[in-house]
Amino acid sequence: MIQLDVSNATGFLPEDWLTSRTERLEQARGWLENGSGAGGSFTGWVHLPRDYDKEEFARIRCAAKKIQSDSQALVVVGIGGSYLGARAVIELLKSPNYNLKKKDTPDIFFAGNGLSTDALLEIIDLVKDRDFSVNVISKSGTTTEPAVAFRIFKNLLEEKYGKEEARRRIYATTDAHKGALKGLADSEGYETFVVPDAVGGRYSVLTAVGLLPIAVAGIDLEKLMEGAAQAMEALSVPGMDNPAWQYAAARHALYTLGKRTEILVGYEPAFRFFAEWWKQLYGESEGKDGKGLFPASVEFTADLHSMGQYIQQGERLMFESVVRFAESLGSFTIPHDPDNVDGLNFLSGKPLSFVAEQAMRGTLLAHVDGGVPNLVIQAARRDEHTVGELIYFFEYSCGLSGYLLEVNPFDQPGVEAYKKNMYALLGKPGYEAQKAELEARLGH
Amino acid sequence: MIQLDVSNATGFLPEDWLTSRTERLEQARGWLENGSGAGGSFTGWVHLPRDYDKEEFARIRCAAKKIQSDSQALVVVGIGGSYLGARAVIELLKSPNYNLKKKDTPDIFFAGNGLSTDALLEIIDLVKDRDFSVNVISKSGTTTEPAVAFRIFKNLLEEKYGKEEARRRIYATTDAHKGALKGLADSEGYETFVVPDAVGGRYSVLTAVGLLPIAVAGIDLEKLMEGAAQAMEALSVPGMDNPAWQYAAARHALYTLGKRTEILVGYEPAFRFFAEWWKQLYGESEGKDGKGLFPASVEFTADLHSMGQYIQQGERLMFESVVRFAESLGSFTIPHDPDNVDGLNFLSGKPLSFVAEQAMRGTLLAHVDGGVPNLVIQAARRDEHTVGELIYFFEYSCGLSGYLLEVNPFDQPGVEAYKKNMYALLGKPGYEAQKAELEARLGH
Numbered sequence: 061m062i063q064l065d066v067s068n069a070t071g072f073l074p075e076d077w078l079t080s081r082t083e084r085l086e087q088a089r090g091w092l093e094n095g096s097g098a099g100g101s102f103t104g105w106v107h108l109p110r111d112y113d114k115e116e117f118a119r120i121r122c123a124a125k126k127i128q129s130d131s132q133a134l135v136v137v138g139i140g141g142s143y144l145g146a147r148a149v150i151e152l153l154k155s156p157n158y159n160l161k162k163k164d165t166p167d168i169f170f171a172g173n174g175l176s177t178d179a180l181l182e183i184i185d186l187v188k189d190r191d192f193s194v195n196v197i198s199k200s201g202t203t204t205e206p207a208v209a210f211r212i213f214k215n216l217l218e219e220k221y222g223k224e225e226a227r228r229r230i231y232a233t234t235d236a237h238k239g240a241l242k243g244l245a246d247s248e249g250y251e252t253f254v255v256p257d258a259v260g261g262r263y264s265v266l267t268a269v270g271l272l273p274i275a276v277a278g279i280d281l282e283k284l285m286e287g288a289a290q291a292m293e294a295l296s297v298p299g300m301d302n303p304a305w306q307y308a309a310a311r312h313a314l315y316t317l318g319k320r321t322e323i324l325v326g327y328e329p330a331f332r333f334f335a336e337w338w339k340q341l342y343g344e345s346e347g348k349d350g351k352g353l354f355p356a357s358v359e360f361t362a363d364l365h366s367m368g369q370y371i372q373q374g375e376r377l378m379f380e381s382v383v384r385f386a387e388s389l390g391s392f393t394i395p396h397d398p399d400n401v402d403g404l405n406f407l408s409g410k411p412l413s414f415v416a417e418q419a420m421r422g423t424l425l426a427h428v429d430g431g432v433p434n435l436v437i438q439a440a441r442r443d444e445h446t447v448g449e450l451i452y453f454f455e456y457s458c459g460l461s462g463y464l465l466e467v468n469p470f471d472q473p474g475v476e477a478y479k480k481n482m483y484a485l486l487g488k489p490g491y492e493a494q495k496a497e498l499e500a501r502l503g504h
Numbered sequence: 505m506i507q508l509d510v511s512n513a514t515g516f517l518p519e520d521w522l523t524s525r526t527e528r529l530e531q532a533r534g535w536l537e538n539g540s541g542a543g544g545s546f547t548g549w550v551h552l553p554r555d556y557d558k559e560e561f562a563r564i565r566c567a568a569k570k571i572q573s574d575s576q577a578l579v580v581v582g583i584g585g586s587y588l589g590a591r592a593v594i595e596l597l598k599s600p601n602y603n604l605k606k607k608d609t610p611d612i613f614f615a616g617n618g619l620s621t622d623a624l625l626e627i628i629d630l631v632k633d634r635d636f637s638v639n640v641i642s643k644s645g646t647t648t649e650p651a652v653a654f655r656i657f658k659n660l661l662e663e664k665y666g667k668e669e670a671r672r673r674i675y676a677t678t679d680a681h682k683g684a685l686k687g688l689a690d691s692e693g694y695e696t697f698v699v700p701d702a703v704g705g706r707y708s709v710l711t712a713v714g715l716l717p718i719a720v721a722g723i724d725l726e727k728l729m730e731g732a733a734q735a736m737e738a739l740s741v742p743g744m745d746n747p748a749w750q751y752a753a754a755r756h757a758l759y760t761l762g763k764r765t766e767i768l769v770g771y772e773p774a775f776r777f778f779a780e781w782w783k784q785l786y787g788e789s790e791g792k793d794g795k796g797l798f799p800a801s802v803e804f805t806a807d808l809h810s811m812g813q814y815i816q817q818g819e820r821l822m823f824e825s826v827v828r829f830a831e832s833l834g835s836f837t838i839p840h841d842p843d844n845v846d847g848l849n850f851l852s853g854k855p856l857s858f859v860a861e862q863a864m865r866g867t868l869l870a871h872v873d874g875g876v877p878n879l880v881i882q883a884a885r886r887d888e889h890t891v892g893e894l895i896y897f898f899e900y901s902c903g904l905s906g907y908l909l910e911v912n913p914f915d916q917p918g919v920e921a922y923k924k925n926m927y928a929l930l931g932k933p934g935y936e937a938q939k940a941e942l943e944a945r946l947g948h
Contacts, residue, residue, distance in 0.1 A: 067947075140809025155626055160603055173806045175860035177832035178886075179773045182599055204863075205805060207846035208856065211839050244845045261809075320764065320821055321798055329623045340810030347814025354765055354814065354822070356800050361649060362617045364922055365584025365705075366784030370791025370798065372918030377764055378798065388621035395655050401688045402651035406932055412652065415930060416619035419648075421946055422925030430921065442622075474816030477874065478808050481866030486859060488850055502865055503511075 061294050062439055062446075062453045064303040066310055068424055069379065069433035077313040078300055081464065085305050086298055088463035092456070093296065095258075097463055099470030104258025105455060108266055109288035109448075116253060117281065120268055123231055123251055124275035128165055131229070132190040135183065135213050136273045137172035138197035139205045140340065141261025142233075145270035145451075146170075148337035149284075150277045152330050153447055158277065165278040166192075172209030180209065188216060193229040195272050199255045201234060201241025204482070233268045260470050262341045263455055266448075280444045287448025295456045303437075304453060307381075308460035310435055314379050315353055315465070319433070321378035322353040323371070327360050327420060328442070331383065335359075338454055345462045345469040352465065361419050372430045379433040383450070384420060385442045388413045505738050506883055506890075506897045508747040510754055512868055513823065513877035521757040522744055525908065529749050530742055532907035536900070537740065539702075541907055543914030548702025549899060552710055553733035553892075560697060561725065564712055567675055567695055568719035572609055575673070576634040579627065579657050580717045581616035582641035583649045584784065585705025586677075589895075590614075590717035592781035593709065596774050597723050597891055609722040610636075616653030624653065632660060637673040639716050643699045645678060645685025648926070677712045704914050706785045707899055710892075724888045731892025739900045747881075748897060751825075752904035754879055758823050759797055759909070763877070765822035766797040767815070771804050771864060772886070775827065779803075782898055789906045789913040796909065805863050816874045823877040827894070828864060829886045832857045 070077070091097025092106050127134055136146060147170055150158055159167040169183045194217060196210045217226035232245035233253040245252045253268030264270060266288055275281050295304045311322060322342070324335045335357030346352035356378075358367050371378065394415070396408035407415060424434050437453070440446045462469020484491035484498055514521070535541025536550050571578055580590060591614055594602055603611040613627045638661060640654045661670035676689035677697040689696045697712030708714060710732055719725050739748040755766060766786070768779045779801035790796035800822075802811050815822065838859070840852035851859060868878050881897070884890045906913020928935035928942055 139806065143806070144810060155622075157603075157626060157630070159601075160630065161626070173809075174771070174773065174803065175805050175856060175863055176772045176774075177836050177856045177860065178599075178834055180856065181834045181836060182601060182605070186601070186604065202846050202848070204848065204859065207848050208838055208851070208859070211841055211846070211848075212836075215839055240845050240847065244843075320819060327618070328620045329618065330620075336810070343811050343814040343818070347811075347816075347818030349817065350819060352814060352818040354798075354800070354819065355811075356798070359618065361619050361922075362583065362587070365617075365919060366588060366780070367787050367791075367799075368922065369916045369918045370787035370796060372791075372921050373793065374787070374791030374796040375764055375798065376794060390622055390625045392621050392625060392656075394652055395659055397655055399688075401684050402646050402655070403684065404646070404648065404651050404655070407652070407930065412619060412621045412624065415648065415652070415926075416621065418929035419619055419922070419926045422927075422929050422942070423922040425942060425945060426921035426925050430918070472813045474813045474874070475809060477816050477870035478805075478812065478863070478867040481870050482859075482863045483866075485862035485866050486851065498866070498869055501869060 061290065062303055062437060062449050064306045065436040065438060066306055068428050069310055069314070069435050071428070072317070072433040073310070073313050078306065078309045081309040081312065082300060082305070084464055085309065085460060088460045089296070089298055091463060092459045098468035102258060102260045102263070102470035103459070104256050105263040105266070106459070107292065108259065109285055109292045109452060112266070112285065113254070116268060117271070119251070120253060120271050120275055121281060123272060127193045127276050128278075130191060131166045131193040133167040133169060133187045133192040134273065134276050135169050135171050135187060135192060135194045136197065137194060137206045137209045137213060138170075138269070139173040139203060141264050142197035142206070142269055143170050143173045144333070144337040144340050145265025146273035148334040149265065149270060149274050149279065149447060151333040152442065153279050153444060154277055156329055156332060163278070166276055168273055168277055171213065172206035175205060175208075180212070184212070184216065188220070192217075193231065195231045195233060196241065197233040197255070197269055198241050199235050200239045201244065204479075231272060233272060262344050265337070265451060283444035284448040287445035288452040290445075291449040291452035291456070295453065304457040304460060307435065307437070307457045308464055311353060311381075311461060312464040314433055319377060319379050320354055321356055323378055323380045324355065324357040325360055325380050325382040326357070327384065327416060329359060330442070332357075332359050341454060341458050342461070344472045345458050346465055346467060348467050348474065351467060360423060364423060371427060371432055376431045379435065380427060381435045381437060382420070382424070383437045383439060385446070386438065386440050389442060505734065506747055506881060506893050508750045509880040509882060510750055512872050513754055513758070513879050515872070516761070516877040517754070517757050522750065522753045525753040525756065526744060526749070528908055529753065529904060532904045533740070533742055535907060536903045542912035546702060546704045546707070546914035547903070548700050549707040549710070550903070551736070552703065553729055553736045553896060556710070556729065557698070560712060561715070563695070564697060564715050564719055565725060567716060571637045571720050572722075574635060575610045575637040577611040577613060577631045577636040578717065578720050579631060579636060579638045580612060580614050580641065581638060581650045581653045581657060582614075582713070583617040583647060585708050586641035586650070586713055587614050587617045588777070588781040588784050589709025589714035592778040593714060593718050593723065593728070593891060594721045595777040596886065597888060598721055600773055600776060602721065607722070610720055612717055612721055615657065616650035619649060619652075624656070628656070628660065632664070636661075637675065639675045639677060640685065641677040641699070641713055642685050643679050644683045645688065648923075675716060677716060706788050709781070709895060727888035728892040731889035732896040734889075735893040735896035735900070739897065748901040748904060751879065751881070751901045752908055755797060755825070755905060756908040758877055763821060763823050764798055765800055767822055767824045768799065768801040769804055769824050769826040770801070771828065771860060773803060774886070776801075776803050785898060785902050786905070788916045789902050790909055790911060792911050792918065795911060804867060808867060815871060815876055820875045823879065824871060825879045825881060826864070826868070827881045827883060829890070830882065830884050833886060
C-alpha cells in the first residue's frame with residue numbers, strides 16, 4: 061500500500077503536528093464515512109470502490125470492447141472532471157505518447173475542454189478519415205465547451221455514417237434521470253452511463269466518467285478498482301499511521317506555518333497529467349473562502365533545470381509532495397564508452413533507474429537544506445493496482461484536508477463567475493442587463 | 505507589436521506604480537544594452553536578433569534541410585534551456601500533436617531531459633526502425649541527463665548505419681572552443697553549432713540551441729528572427745509606453761504589494777509548453793536570495809474548470825498575465841441544432857473564436873472582481889513573426905525585472921545543489937566524504 065515518508069518535513073514542524081490534529085481527523089473521518097459533514101451529499105466516492113454499480117461496470121467493459129473493435133479513434137468530449145481523470149490515468153499507465161505508439165487499441169482525443177478553434181480543427185482533421193466513436197460526458201449537457209464540441213462531432217458522425225450508425229457510435233455519460241443530454245440520449249437511443257449525483261466532477265474518475273475512456277485504452281478496470289478498494293479499506297482505519305491522516309495533517313500544519321504553495325513532484329513524463337488531475341482535486345476542494353494551498357507541479361529531473369532554481373533559493377513559501385514509484389516498468393543499463401568522453405564511466409553497467417533514484421534522494425536533501433519541507437508518497441510499480449490506490453489516497457486525503465481547513469471540500473461556487481460573465485457577453489437571453497454593464501467596464 | 509493592457513491591474517496598484525520605477529528601469533535598460541550590470545557577461549541575447557551569426561544561421565537551415573531529406577525523426581538531446589525553447593516554439597507554432605499530424609517534416613523527440621527509464625525506452629522504440637538523426641545540445645557535454653541519452657542514441661545510430669554514416673547524422677550544438685562534446689565533435693567530424701558564451705541556457709532559444717530543431721519542424725527562422733528584431737528595436741526605446749517597462753514595473757509593483765505567484769494564462773493547448781519555457785526564464789532569473797514571484801501557468805478555458813475555483817476564491821496571493829493572440833489560424837462556425845437540445849442556438853452561426861473571446865473577457869472581469877489583478881499581453885496572429893516578438897518581449901522584460909528585484913537575472917547558483925548530492929550518491933570519484941554524510945542522513 062501507499063506509504064507516506066514525513067521524515068523530510070518533520071524538522072520544519074512542531075512536535076505535535078499530528079497528535080494535535082487527530083481529534084479533528086477522527087471527526088473528518090466520520091463526516092466522510094457517513095456523509096454528515098459540509099457537502100456530505102457529495103461523498104458518494106468514499107465507498108465507490110466497494111459499492112460501484114457492477115452491472116454498469118460490465119456494460120462499460122462491453123462498450124469499450126465494441127469501440128476497440130469498430131473504431132480507430134475515440135473522441136472524448138468533456139471538461140474539468142469529465143476530462144482530467146481519464147487523461148491522467150491513460151497518460152500515467154500508458155504514455156503521454158499513447159496516440160503515437162503502435163498498439164491494438166484506438167487513439168483517444170480529448171475535445172470540448174476549451175474553446176480553441178485551432179485545437180478543435182486539428183482533432184477533426186485527425187479523426188475524420190478514420191472510423192471513430194464519441195463519448196460525450198456532461199451531467200447537464202448544456203456546459204458551453206463540451207456542448208459546442210458535441211454538436212460538431214455528432215454532425216461529423218452523422219455525415220460519415222448516417223443517423224442510424226452514428227447513434228450506435230455515441231456513448232453518453234450523463235445524469236441518470238434528467239437533463240438535456242439524458243433527454244437526447246434517450247430519444248436517440250445512445251448507450252448511456254451515469255454521472256452519479258453523489259460524486260462531484262473532480263472525484264469522478266472511478267465512475268463511468270473516467271472508466272469508459274480508460275477501458276478503451278486497454279487498461280484493466282478490475283485491477284484499478286481493486287487498488288482503490290484496498291486503499292479504501294486501509295485508509296478508513298483511524299490512527300496516526302494512516303498515510304492519509306499523515307498527509308492531510310502535514311499539509312495543514314505546513315499551511316498553518318505559512319506555506320502557501322504545494323508542489324506535486326513527479327519523476328516521469330507520464331506523471332505530468334496526473335498532476336493536472338491532482339491540481340483540480342486540491343485546488344477546487346480547498347481554494348475558497350480566501351484559503352487553501354496553491355497547487356503547482358513539476359516534472360523532475362527536467363524541471364530541476366527550470367523551476368529548480370526557484371525551489372532551491374526563491375521565496376520560502378512552498379513545500380513539495382513527491383510521488384515516487386518504487387520501480388520502472390522496463391530497465392536499461394548505461395552503456396560503457398571506451399573513451400569516457402563525458403566522464404560518466406563510473407556509471408557504466410548501472411541501471412538508469414539507479415541514477416534516477418540517486419537524483420531523487422539528492423534532490424530531496426538539497427531542497428530540505430534549502431528550507432523546503434518534503435513529503436514523499438511511496439507507491440509500488442506504476443500499474444493499475446497502484447494507480448487505483450493513488451487515486452483513492454489523494455481523494456480521501458483531500459476530503460480530510462478540506463475539513464481540517466474548515467471549508468466544504470465538495471463545492472466549487474467560484475466556477476460560476478466566469479460562466480455568468482461569458483453568457484452575458486455572448487448575448488445569452490436573460491443576461492441583457494449584465495451584458496451592458498460588462499461591456500461598459502470593458503470600455504467597448 | 506506586442507502591447508500590454510494594464511487596465512485590469514491598475515485598480516490594485518498605487519498611482520505611481522510606473523513613474524516611481526522609471527529611473528531604475530532607465531538604469532536597468534543601460535545595464536542590458538551595455539552588459540554593465542550584474543551578470544552582464546551573459547547579455548549576449550540582447551542584440552542577438554541583429555548581431556546573430558549569419559553564416560551559422562545559413563548552416564542551420566542547410567542542416568535542417570538535410571535532416572528533413574534523410575530522416576523521419578530527429579532526436580533532440582538536451583535539458584533545461586537546451587530543450588524547453590525548441591519544444592515551446594514547435595508546439596506553439598505547429599502543435600502539441602506535431603508528431604501525430606500528417607506532415608512533410610520529421611517527427612521530433614526530446615530526450616535526455618530527465619532520467620525516466622520508461623520514457624527513454626519509449627523514444628528508442630519510436631525511432632529505432634526509422635531513419636533518424638540526433639541533435640545533441642550541451643555546452644559541456646558532461647551534464648548527466650543528456651550525456652547518458654547521447655551515449656544511447658549515438659550507439660543506436662552506429663549500430664544502424666555504421667560509424668561513418670552515424671557521424672553524418674549527429675549534429676552537436678556546444679561550446680565554440682572547449683569541452684567534452686566539442687572535443688568529441690571535432691575528432692568525429694560532427695557538424696557543430698555554437699552555444700554562445702554570452703547567452704545563458706534560458707535565453708538561448710534564438711541561438712542554434714533552439715533554432716536547429718525549430719527549423720527541422722519547418723518553421724521559418726527568418727520570420728522568427730525578424731519578429732525578435734522588431735521587438736528589440738521597439739523595446740530598447742526608453743519610456744513609459746514601452747510594454748516591457750510596463751510589464752516589469754507592474755509585476756514588481758504587485759510583488760511589492762505582497763503578491764507571490766504569477767500565473768501565465770494561455771487560451772490555446774498549443775501554448776502549454778511555451779508557458780513551461782516562460783517558467784524557466786522567470787523562475788531561474790528571479791528565484792534567488794529568498795525572493796521572486798513563483799511562476800505558474802494554466803490553460804483556459806480548460807483550467808477554469810480546475811484551477812479556476814482557486815483563482816476566483818482562494819488565497820489572494822496571485823496575479824495573472826494573460827497572453828492573447830488576436831486571431832485563430834483557422835475558423836469554425838458553430839452549427840445550428842434544430843432541436844436546440846443544449847440551449848446554445850443563440851450561438852448558431854457565430855465563429856467559435858467569438859465565444860473564446862467572450863470567455864476571455866468574462867474571465868478577466870470575474871477574476872478582477874475576485875481580487876486578482878490581470879495583465880494582458882496582446883499579440884497578433886500565432887505566427888513566426890509574433891512568436892519572435894513574444895520571445896524577445898519576455899526575455900527583455902525578464903532582464904529588467906531581475907534588476908528591479910535587485911538580483912542577478914543571469915545566474916542560477918541553486919541548480920548545483922541537487923547535482924552535487926546526486927554525484928555523491930552515485931559514487932562519482934572525488935565525492936566520497938559527501939556520500940557517506942548523505943547516506944547517513946538518508947538513514948540507509
